[in-house]
Amino acid sequence: MFVAAEIKKNTYYDSVYLMRITKEIEKTEGVIDVLVGMGTELNKELVSSLSMMTKEIESLGPNDFFVVAKIKREEIMGVVTKKIDSLMNEKKKNNVKEHSPATLDSALKYNPEINFALISLPGEYAIEEAKKALEKNLHVMLFSDNISVEKEIELKLFAKQKGLLMMGPDCGTAIINGIPLAFANEVSRGNIGIISASGTGAQEVSVLIDKLGSGISQLIGTGGRDLKDEIGGITMIQAIEALEKDENTKIIVLISKPPSENVAEKIFKMLNNSKKNYVVNFIGSESKNVSNSKTHFAYSLEETAKMAVELANKSTVRNKEVDAKCKKAIEELKAKEKEAIASAKNMVGNLSVQRKYMRGLFTGGTLALEAMNILRGRGMEVYSNLAGDERFILSNANDSYRNACVDLGDDVFTRGRPHPMIEPSIRNERLIKEIRDEDVLVILMDCVLGYGSHENPAGEIANTLNLAKKDMTNEENDSPIIVVSIIGTNKDPQNLKESIIDLENAGAIVVFSTAQATRIVAEITKSIGEC
């Protein structure tokens, strides 16, 4: 073991920044442990007890700052020191000439034409700020959760009365006039409008639409509870009315976890009177009697995107090039899946017979639900921390049991820690745990790129897989098969191509939808006859 240390005498960084430095250094390949802090006696004792003491740190006083990292190999010492140094200087760079209005009023003073507010504050403040924004005639996207149903109704009715959209609470994804907001991807613009009560569900559909050569007019999030009885689908209904009027939207996609009967009925009634084409994916729920031939039901996010694109292509003057591009993309996706199944089946032969279970480690709740539904549809018993069949609820979400799909964005995992889409350490830890489980045959994961997500989620998975490999001394080939569904476009801030290469180099099978990835997992488990 080696130790890389950097000290700054009489230097002060605010604690939020210190945490960021810690997390960034921790992620560096070859780093085992990191401590960042002030040189107080007890902090130095801790450094010593973790075998990270250096002469420089020994001499520090309480007003001196240190960063110390325990590393595996001497040759990466320079890399770590350089990273620490650049992080410290980055702070200064970023602080210069930054304009960040601290209040809504000052933002409106800065630009009076603003008509949309994205609010991300702890629930209690968020309500007041949302009210303020609505009073000032701004549409609101409310990212915050922990807001009561009563308050949600109050805000939504107030917005409706003013002819404004109240997206959320708990609305994590939107693309308005081509601008991705919160967790969203950079997708092409087109004539498909999406209204969604599910964030990652909307992300996957919008990305697949982009991949199939079409684009999005608007993506409107409603918040996860909008289609429950209490709320009555206020935002979804308003959004449908808005997109019905929007000349640039030809096809409308509705996505949600299963809605309440009454709300679904209300929505279907609207669709019966519509002249536009709809694709409806109310995940896991049965199709309803809709007397309108323009409404189509899809059963997976992948199918939703394909249907929407096919309808979009039909709705405009036939363009051979667009059609051909779409067909080509579908063929490529099919070929990729076929190839992946063949390669996975080859891998199975090298694994110990004891391995028989699948484990799904998801950062997106809807994606976990979709995977679980597909697997259960194929007769597999899958345990989960997601609400549903009580017989298959995991008694402890921290421990998988038999076949299991875990939503790592659940409150159990995120209290006091960032969501794994932002900071993947929760999943990295769990991934290591599942890899070490000798009963696990295949691990299924999502990798969501785009704005709001971690800067390199694929790199995080790949690093973890590489670390796990290094830990294995014997029977090197006997580790679970990894299948990753990557959700992202070439235009996203993360590099899609490099992300795929990183994952494949680390031994993962990479495909482009949750449904594809889940089908591969189902084939793998079927191949050993242990479903």
Added chain:
Amino acid sequence: MKAKKICNRLNKAIEEKKNIYGFIHSVHKRAFNIMTSEFKLISVMNCEHSMAPCSLMLDREENFVSLGIEQGMRVIIFEELIDIPQVSLAIDLMEAQPWDPTPKFVVDKAKRSEIAERIAIVEKCIYEFGRFEGIAPLVLRVNIRKSGEGFVHSQANYNKYCKFIEKKFLRLIDHLQEDRLKEAAKIAKKIMGFGPGLTPSVDDVLVGIMLSLIYFLHYIGEDRLEAKLLSEEVLKAVKNETTAVSFKMLTFASKGETNEDIRQLLIDIFSNNRKEKLIKSLKKVLTFGASSGTDIICGIYLGCSIMINKYEVKSDVCSS
């Protein structure tokens, strides 16, 4: 540039001394600290911050880093003006309203049973919205509330700081619970300055404990010396054990003085009819620093829980 509010004790010190010299100790986006030649720390904050002892607040949102203020620059305070010549910056103190840092003790008191209920809310809020990079997981692990079940905190957040300090910290709680205050103070001295952050995590917890003891003893109308004794002992050792910023915070907390938002939180815990406001105050303090707010609230939670257990035999409604 004008100051909007000024701590009245700081104001008095400026009035008494014609010239005060110092240098910039640390700079953040929304605040900077001046270390005087007498080693006193003065904080200058923009209007987004809440007031704190020995501080002044400007009338505007200002980013001090982008103004070019840097550590080590010379500062002169004279005739109601703070001057930083190297960046040609002057802050006019003439129209600043005085702000009183002393504790605001509650007159319209909540019932004892309500206090226990509010401490349960505090615990729930820490658990749901807190940040666990410091020693909060250790505090939550100690099920101190006799009346409630307490949450079983996730093992996953039990970090290296918690593990390292666990034994000593538990001894501190034992001593506090058993009224062995001198011993408690000795342990407090030993663990001071520990943990991540510019104000180390343990110091934040100690601030919360000291404040809660002072407010609680006033609440029950007891003239006991717990708070003073602990605070005095803590302060004897603190200066060279921790950072200058933390030392300033601990010194004020030992007198029951603190930031406006933390003071409001304490008022909401002990006052009648403030339950609705409590969560709002908690969430505000939880946003302090990376985990500082969580750690301070943990200290308040711990101090109040210990005192509730200690004084549970008394009548339900407290006398003033």
